[in-house]
Amino acid sequence: MQNKTLHFTKMHGCGNDYIYFNCFEERVENPEELSIRLSDRHFGVGGDGIVLICPSKTADARMRMFNADGSEGKMCGNATRCIGKYLYERGGVRKDVITLETLSGIKTLRLTVEDGVVSSVQVDMGAPVLEPALIPVKLPGERAVNATALLAGETRTFSCVSMGNPHCVLFTTGVAGLDLERIGPGYENDPLFPERVNTEFVEVLDPHTLRMRVWERGSGETLACGTGACASAVAAVLAGHCPLNEDITLKLRGGDLVIRYTGETVLMSGGATFVFDGVVQV
Numbered sequence: 001m002q003n004k005t006l007h008f009t010k011m012h013g014c015g016n017d018y019i020y021f022n023c024f025e026e027r028v029e030n031p032e033e034l035s036i037r038l039s040d041r042h043f044g045v046g047g048d049g050i051v052l053i054c055p056s057k058t059a060d061a062r063m064r065m066f067n068a069d070g071s072e073g074k075m076c077g078n079a080t081r082c083i084g085k086y087l088y089e090r091g092g093v094r095k096d097v098i099t100l101e102t103l104s105g106i107k108t109l110r111l112t113v114e115d116g117v118v119s120s121v122q123v124d125m126g127a128p129v130l131e132p133a134l135i136p137v138k139l140p141g142e143r144a145v146n147a148t149a150l151l152a153g154e155t156r157t158f159s160c161v162s163m164g165n166p167h168c169v170l171f172t173t174g175v176a177g178l179d180l181e182r183i184g185p186g187y188e189n190d191p192l193f194p195e196r197v198n199t200e201f202v203e204v205l206d207p208h209t210l211r212m213r214v215w216e217r218g219s220g221e222t223l224a225c226g227t228g229a230c231a232s233a234v235a236a237v238l239a240g241h242c243p244l245n246e247d248i249t250l251k252l253r254g255g256d257l258v259i260r261y262t263g264e265t266v267l268m269s270g271g272a273t274f275v276f277d278g279v280v281q282v
């Protein structure tokens with residue numbers, strides 16, 4: 001049988017890089033296996049996973065994203081901004097307000113366009129979820145904010161927030177020096193989290209600035225995590241480190257995101273970048 005090829009576009013949001021497929025034009029079979037193979041930075045294209053941009057009956061497009069280990073994520077903040085840019089500049093969706101169907105509901109994207117080029121995207125990420133059973137995390141009570149429990153082998157204080165996907169946020173110092181390759185898997189796979197968890201390590205620089213590193217479920221350390229930045233900002237507001245309804249800059253290894261928790265919803269603003277196009281044998 002002749003080898004099938006697929007066209008892809010490599011994009012990143014703050015260095016969180018994915019391999020994008022336009023499924024309005026080409027069908028992707030077995031995305032789980034494809035993500036594992038193509039995410040490999042030596043034997044594949046290289047990326048934190050793959051993202052499918054698909055037709056939708058209820059929005060301008062539908063997103064499916066797969067981590068580098070093939071697991072499907074229910075939401076991906078950095079990918080939503082890249083999809084907004086892709087749809088406007090290459091997908092014929094010439095609107096500055098675009099809707100995107102995800103496994104965590106329909107998100108509204110507001111594009112800043114300069115001379116036909118999308119320079120920034122604001123995503124309404126929706127309300128954070130704090131009920132432990134909905135994150136999910138095996139902790140008692142109505143919310144797991146500033147909870148103290150055994151986590152990754154030690155008693156620690158942390159907050160759990162879902163932005164459609166599960167996050168565990170720890171406030172600490174010396175974030176730049178953490179050995180995430182060594183400690184990350186212990187958090188990701190802790191039995192407190194029945195669906196595993198994305199873990200953010202956050203340093204409060206001032207009431208409007210947080211430094212964050214992340215160990216992502218299914219992809220390891222990434223240079224940025226949009227949902228993680230949102231979860232970190234919500235946890236910081238709830239802990240009294242940052243103000244409600246004001247812009248908070250999240251300084252990530254791959255760039256900055258601006259997050260605002262209004263009390264009802266979370267707004268995420270940041271860039272999106274085309275890197276290259278290619279054709280892959282599948």
Ligand SMILES: N[C@H](CCC[C@H](N)C(=O)O)C(=O)O
Nearest residue numbers: 073076077078165225226227
């Ligand atoms: N690893 C995440 C999905 C990607 C989230 C992240 N890249 C973002 O930008 O939100 C999960 O399994 O829930």
